[in-house]
Amino acid sequence: MKILTTVKRVTDPNMKIKINADATGVVTDGVEYQMNSFDEYGVEEAIVLKENHGGEVVVVSVGPSAATKELRTAMAMGADRAILVETDEKLDSDAVARVLAEVIRKEEPDIVVMGKQAVDSDRNQAGQLLAAYLDWPQATFAFSLEVADGWATVGREVDGGTSTKRVKLPAVVTADLRLNEPRYASLPGIMKAKRKPLDTMTPDDLGVDVAPKVKVLKYEAPEERAAGEIVEDLDALIGKLRDEARVL
Amino acid sequence: MANVLVVAEHLDGALRKVTLSTLTFAHQVAALTGGEVIATVLGEGVDSIAQELSKHGVSRVLVDDKAVFSNYLAENYAPAVAKVAQEVGATIVCGASSTTGKDLLPRVAALLDAGMVSDAVSVADDGGLKFTRPLWAGNVLTTVEVVTPVKVISVRTSDFDAAPESGAGAVEAFDTGAGARDDVEFVSFDQVKSERPELTDAEVVIAGGRGLGSGENFQMIMDLADTLGGAVGATRAAVDSGYAPNDWQIGQTGKVVAPNLYFAVAISGAIQHLAGMKGSKTIVAINKDPEAPIFQVADYGLVADAFEAVPALTEKLKAL
Ligand SMILES: Cc1cc2nc3c(=O)[nH]c(=O)nc-3n(C[C@H](O)[C@H](O)[C@H](O)COP(=O)(O)OP(=O)(O)OC[C@H]3O[C@@H](n4cnc5c(N)ncnc54)[C@H](O)[C@@H]3O)c2cc1C
Ligand SMILES: Nc1ncnc2c1ncn2[C@@H]1O[C@H](COP(=O)(O)O)[C@@H](O)[C@H]1O
Numbered sequence: 052m053k054i055l056t057t058v059k060r061v062t063d064p065n066m067k068i069k070i071n072a073d074a075t076g077v078v079t080d081g082v083e084y085q086m087n088s089f090d091e092y093g094v095e096e097a098i099v100l101k102e103n104h105g106g107e108v109v110v111v112s113v114g115p116s117a118a119t120k121e122l123r124t125a126m127a128m129g130a131d132r133a134i135l136v137e138t139d140e141k142l143d144s145d146a147v148a149r150v151l152a153e154v155i156r157k158e159e160p161d162i163v164v165m166g167k168q169a170v171d172s173d174r175n176q177a178g179q180l181l182a183a184y185l186d187w188p189q190a191t192f193a194f195s196l197e198v199a200d201g202w203a204t205v206g207r208e209v210d211g212g213t214s215t216k217r218v219k220l221p222a223v224v225t226a227d228l229r230l231n232e233p234r235y236a237s238l239p240g241i242m243k244a245k246r247k248p249l250d251t252m253t254p255d256d257l258g259v260d261v262a263p264k265v266k267v268l269k270y271e272a273p274e275e276r277a278a279g280e281i282v283e284d285l286d287a288l289i290g291k292l293r294d295e296a297r298v299l
Numbered sequence: 300m301a302n303v304l305v306v307a308e309h310l311d312g313a314l315r316k317v318t319l320s321t322l323t324f325a326h327q328v329a330a331l332t333g334g335e336v337i338a339t340v341l342g343e344g345v346d347s348i349a350q351e352l353s354k355h356g357v358s359r360v361l362v363d364d365k366a367v368f369s370n371y372l373a374e375n376y377a378p379a380v381a382k383v384a385q386e387v388g389a390t391i392v393c394g395a396s397s398t399t400g401k402d403l404l405p406r407v408a409a410l411l412d413a414g415m416v417s418d419a420v421s422v423a424d425d426g427g428l429k430f431t432r433p434l435w436a437g438n439v440l441t442t443v444e445v446v447t448p449v450k451v452i453s454v455r456t457s458d459f460d461a462a463p464e465s466g467a468g469a470v471e472a473f474d475t476g477a478g479a480r481d482d483v484e485f486v487s488f489d490q491v492k493s494e495r496p497e498l499t500d501a502e503v504v505i506a507g508g509r510g511l512g513s514g515e516n517f518q519m520i521m522d523l524a525d526t527l528g529g530a531v532g533a534t535r536a537a538v539d540s541g542y543a544p545n546d547w548q549i550g551q552t553g554k555v556v557a558p559n560l561y562f563a564v565a566i567s568g569a570i571q572h573l574a575g576m577k578g579s580k581t582i583v584a585i586n587k588d589p590e591a592p593i594f595q596v597a598d599y600g601l602v603a604d605a606f607e608a609v610p611a612l613t614e615k616l617k618a619l
Contacts, residue, residue, distance in 0.1 A: 170551065179403075189373055191373075204486070213488075229545060278595045280598075291599050296599075
């Protein structure tokens with residue numbers, strides 16, 4: 052089975068993000084980057100699929116040349132080879148999906164496993180868009196995935212509970228939290244990853260115009276919520292809630 | 300014509316409240332574009348849902364009532380929504396930023412060659428429609444513009460009140476021509492049945508964190524919620540630890556809530572959690588660590604051991 056998985060290079064979620072002086076983006080000086088956390092679940096699941104069904108794991112990123120670091124991390128975890136579609140443009144999820152669709156038309160994987168959401172831009176769109184562009188079925192927010200007889204059975208996290216659907220392969224699956232426990236890259240894994248093949252191409256090579264459909268005009272810091280007061284005890288709390296906030 | 304199409308959501312034979320909040324957003328857009336607000340309901344046996352929806356200030360409700368829609372599947376719903384959008388001349392297609400909205404709307408956007416804005420929290424006309432949306436776990440707010448003729452928007456419903464009843468629209472049957480695809484099958488929806496209000500609709504939310512130490516200890520959170528008629532929420536750490544179901548997760552990668560009253564119990568206040576609750580009207584934090592960041596956003600903070608404070612609070616509230 053050929054499995055394709057995707058990784059986005061994102062800012063470290065534990066860092067405080069600041070807006071730059073002219074409100075055209077965020078301050079990138081001194082910011083650290085890492086693989087989008089949901090993509091770690093996607094890569095892990097791709098490797099598990101390979102372990103259970105044999106085949107190959109191809110990992111793809113669309114972004115700056117620095118994203119080779121995240122691709123190497125995925126290969127250190129166990130992906131077999133990587134493709135970087137290199138661009139310094141600010142991409143919307145739609146451009147990412149159209150680029151990925153072209154890569155997939157060439158690679159013809161049996162299944163694509165992605166993260167549900169990039170935790171910098173917080174859009175939660177790329178997997179669904181990709182499935183639509185390929186006219187494939189999709190299974191988003193997966194917490195379980197089983198492949199047999201050319202179909203995937205996917206447990207999904209949805210409002211009000213969980214849901215299960217079956218999709219015929221090829222299909223796009225997006226990972227949610229409980230899907231697995233991403234492995235750490237081992238030292239031998241890291242050494243091996245250095246020699247694994249990494250192909251680089253550009254959106255132009257794929258014939259994709261990455262100009263965004265959604266243009267960001269302005270960045271600002273949201274209003275901060277002011278700290279309130281510390282109350283002495285439960286009676287004081289109940290008094291405040293009843294007489295001041297009037298919520299009881 | 301710059302009409303606004305709202306994709307309705309329903310659960311258990313009832314219209315979901317998130318759709319009424321989406322309608323408020325739609326009305327704001329229509330006021331700017333001069334178009335009509337039109338809604339669509341897909342499902343099986345959904346007439347009463349369409350009737351209910353028609354009372355909330357929509358000019359038309361287009362209904363396709365078919366067995367193929369009896370269970371939600373993005374693959375079958377997306378082309379149908381796109382068809383309705385074309386039929387009614389919608390330039391804006393919107394829905395709630397619920398799990399269904401997140402699953403469905405990008406697929407609709409692709410079919411309509413539309414750009415899509417996720418989690419819109421406001422709309423304005425400033426030389427064309429501009430939307431604002433939070434990102435980076437709510438650290439950043441951006442103003443965006445969609446350059447395609449048709450625009451798809453998922454609406455952060457916690458930022459919009461439910462649309463009240465006003466005027467009756469026409470309910471019309473509309474055949475989207477949808478058939479069932481043979482490459483996808485609905486298997487099951489395992490609903491967590493609860494007497495409590497839905498998290499995203501609740502006026503009161505009691506959320507527990509990893510500090511509770513076990514799933515059993517969430518019982519005190521549930522008792523307090525039941526005393527106040529509220530819903531129960533949790534942090535990702537509590538969900539990760541198996542103390543609470545995933546459906547309870549509040550935050551950047553879970554649900555966004557903005558109730559009148561939010562209790563954060565044994566929750567440290569990580570930015571990713573705040574992203575899902577800092578719009579709440581009144582926030583109460585109970586934490587044994589006086590340095591916990593949650594106190595910086597709480598209106599009222601109580602430095603206490605949750606195991607003592609929460610049951611005692613429940614008793615006192617019951618006695619009120
Ligand atoms: C990409 C990404 C996305 C994320 N998305 C989310 C999200 O959507 N939602 C979310 O919640 N988190 C999310 N997180 C996780 C987040 O960063 C925090 O790790 C998490 O919110 C912490 O949960 P917590 O407050 O329950 O646990 P902790 O941070 O461990 O805090 C426990 C708190 O309980 C207090 N405590 C302990 N015992 C008691 C007691 N007996 N009485 C009173 N207080 C007590 C402690 O003082 C402490 O403050 C995300 C993280 C990442 C990296
Ligand atoms: N630039 C990118 N390169 C590779 N994969 C991406 C990129 N952007 C998004 N993705 C994938 O799409 C998922 C959803 O992203 P988004 O729709 O942007 O929230 C992510 O978890 C990634 O797996």
